[in-house]
Amino acid sequence: MNAVNYSISKSSFLKFEQCSKSFFLYKKHPYLRDKLSTDKQLTFRRGNDIGFFAQQLFPGGEDVSKTSKNVLEAYEQTKTLLEKKTPVIYEATFIFNGVLVMVDILHLDKEKYYAYEIKSSIKVSETYLRDACLQYYVLKNSLPGFEDLFLTTMNGDYVLSGNVEPKKMFKKRSVKKEAENNLPYFEEKIKNAYLIIEQNAIPNVPVGKHCFKPYQCDFFGSCWKDVMNDKSIFNLPLISKDKLFEWYDLGIKTIEQLYDDMFDNDIHARIRASFAENKPILNKEKIARLLGRIEAPYAALDMEIWSAAIPVLQGTKPFQQIPFLFCISESEKENHFLTEHKPDSRKQFAQELITQTSIYKTILVYDRTMEELALKGLKEVVPELGKELDDLKNKFVDLFDIFKNLDYYHPTFKSNFSLKSVTEIFNTGITYSGIQSGLEAMNIYEQWRSSEVPQDKVKIENDLVEYCLNDARATLKLADHLRNLIK
């Protein structure tokens, strides 16, 4: 193996590919990174959990990440394990040309080494492929006997029947062909990355579309702080990034610099005017038409969804969306139904949902996508309730349509039409102090399912119901506010 000096990790290299400035800041000024959002932390944690579970593909291996204090120790331990011809190593660590990579699983089979990179996803993205090709490059140059690297993702067709079978639940794909073609590319790019590290100045890279591809850059807050002011063109909704950057590159930075004849359609001109005058767009006629569909008695509904990467309920697939909580809010009363799905309670959930909504002629929702998906899934499990579930769907009146179609738009929304953003303007008095997102709710739900401590269970249950009820309450109040608006 080569010398143990390294300056580039897989993640820093991927930053370099996105933007040399991002790479430089990551290496020299990491304190400028944006704070990791809770949703991002949860996504990373889910990825790690899947990586750990995938070790069952090759059980009984040695995990260097558990026995080393840092990556250089992991590298030394990997060397020792390779000398001993250890058949399976988890988090095996390699360095070549100053680039350090760790592979989730390394398997020795008939004197040949096969690496497996695990991804908590059904699809193989370009980024995953690029990432795996870099690992291949390092392994090819540092591990005698290395034969191939497999990108290993979740099998979207896998249906749980009995115990989870890792060999069926994961599917693998060789990256050899792409990686072999890309070996000179990495050689060249790594040289360029080192030139960036050696220079003593932050690369002068203006903001651009690259700030969002493949992911929003970690230094977004620092780089964009002067761009994203209240007058920025990037606040405009429903205009493609291509168009916005076309204007930005021409020196048009603020909404005030735009003219109506620069827009392809009239709605953009109206949004521009809304910003210029700081006044909302209000299409009373269209709002009245949608609100006119509301028939009494009515209530607002919100649902929370569980989407486990590793299926838990029999007959379900990886990431299948399973409703676990619904909340109903009306002026006089509130109701909810929460289930642990121990055992699978989708039938009971469907029955409760139908019973508790049957007295209403209209069900208000805010963005029906999730609710409709949940009803579709329930119909598949309980086909005998198909008609009732369809009837429920037909009662939906979706207030999101008003905002999505810009029948009401306030410049404070910018391009965020979430229920929280919208209700803030209307001053509904509803505050979200605990759980902040559907992903957080799902994560807390999993904690609730696995907890054995009664006090913890009660607290989590209350938090989940409060979060879901707040959305239902906000939807109900929104209808009232919209009614007042068009009086």
Ligand code: SF4
């Ligand atoms: S925000 Fe954009 S310009 Fe700034 S470092 Fe990130 S990718 Fe580069």
